[in-house]
């Protein structure tokens with residue numbers, strides 16, 4: 001069992017002493033929040049402790065409040081599935097801090113076992129060999145399951161001499177893609193049973209399509225086996241989104257999708273932000289009445305410019321202290337109308353670990369902000385009035401722009417669609433994105449979100465792909481000297497506004 005590095009000893013209070021003791025004997029520690037929920041649980045505590053231990057996957061030694069809430073919520077949900085009449089009998093105290101699918105709160109952070117996407121308080125990774133094995137096996141198993149619904153495959157180890165000349169299908173993780181001197185494309189594929197070389201000849205119909213294959217993604221391949229470790233490919237299959245045409249959820253109100261404020265940079269557009277706030281708070285004329293419909297603001301990372309993020313950054317900073325940057329950011333955000341729920345996820349300029357997935361901003365920073373603001377990790381799933389939103393800062397867009405033909409910073413929505421096709425937010429491992437090999441791959445897109453919201457690249461991109469609304473939300477930082485040299489044209493002060501009932505998007509311009 002992997003222990004979380006550093007000691008997090010749960011306080012022992014008299015009412016909970018026995019609970020702490022019993023879990024300690026089984027090798028588990030309790031976070032104070034988790035202990036509080038267990039102590040407040042009105043049902044059988046013995047039964048609850050048994051469920052907590054049963055449902056632990058053995059990789060985490062510290063039980064936190066979200067795990068306990070999740071167990072309580074999932075038990076309640078399954079009770080409802082068995083008998084809808086049971087809903088009325090579930091008392092509110094049994095569903096303490098994590099909103100469940102039937103909780104009355106309009107905003108939910110989904111961090112239960114099925115959708116363990118927010119790493120906050122859950123990191124188990126120490127970076128040893130076993131972590132990498134667990135990480136990649138988890139990625140493979142999850143995406144294999146998706147592909148298996150559409151492809152009847154066999155293990156690679158079974159492709160022996162008896163399969164020579166026969167058409168077979170395999171599901172594998174891409175180890176390497178290369179083009180030979182003769183111009184054929186070669187994909188080295190692995191599954192937990194073995195390796196195979198998939199060959200796409202340069203005159204094959206799928207040759208162009210095979211140029212979209214990238215390392216570390218999981219794909220299905222069908223072709224003719226030579227019985228000697230090679231497969232001549234006839235078709236390629238990506239996990240992709242189901243082909244639904246519209247999201248099933250229907251929400252209400254309006255959500256504004258923001259990112260990359262970069263407060264602290266001397267390029268932060270304070271004046272444009274001021275215009276935005278005036279409009280939002282009803283101080284300006286708003287004939288459309290849209291501002292009064294805003295219920296949520298989601299910020300997908302890079303709230304501040306940070307310190308030491310790139311060489312020579314200091315000359316671009318107006319505020320050179322990271323905490324002062326967050327204090328300034330808080331002053332800008334705390335002015336938002338109080339009935340609007342603000343959700344903040346971090347990015348690579350924020351004061352959290354650079355390795356992804358990233359936890360939410362630390363307590364000492366949160367303290368500067370209004371108490372009702374919600375801080376989540378990167379990536380994170382939230383549900384806004386019934387509409388599921390997958391928030392990811394979007395650093396992997398750097399990798400996809402470098403690797404995939406036709407993908408550029410000018411149209412980030414295309415890179416985001418490639419994430420959806422691969423059912424993975426950051427498929428290429430070990431390139432621009434530093435990914436911590438957690439025991440679980442938090443980047444697998446386990447189910448279709450209604451909205452995929454990214455930032456990072458400072459350009460606005462909006463698209464719809466198989467029922468998913470794809471939004472990259474631009475920036476509040478004007479063009480920097482570096483961007484000028486690189487001929488990068490940011491789209492600043494533009495806010496994508498999503499009507500959660502119709503899912504229509506408008507671009508509001510404040511620059």
Ligand SMILES: [Fe+2]
Nearest residue numbers: 302347348456
């Ligand atoms: Fe970024």
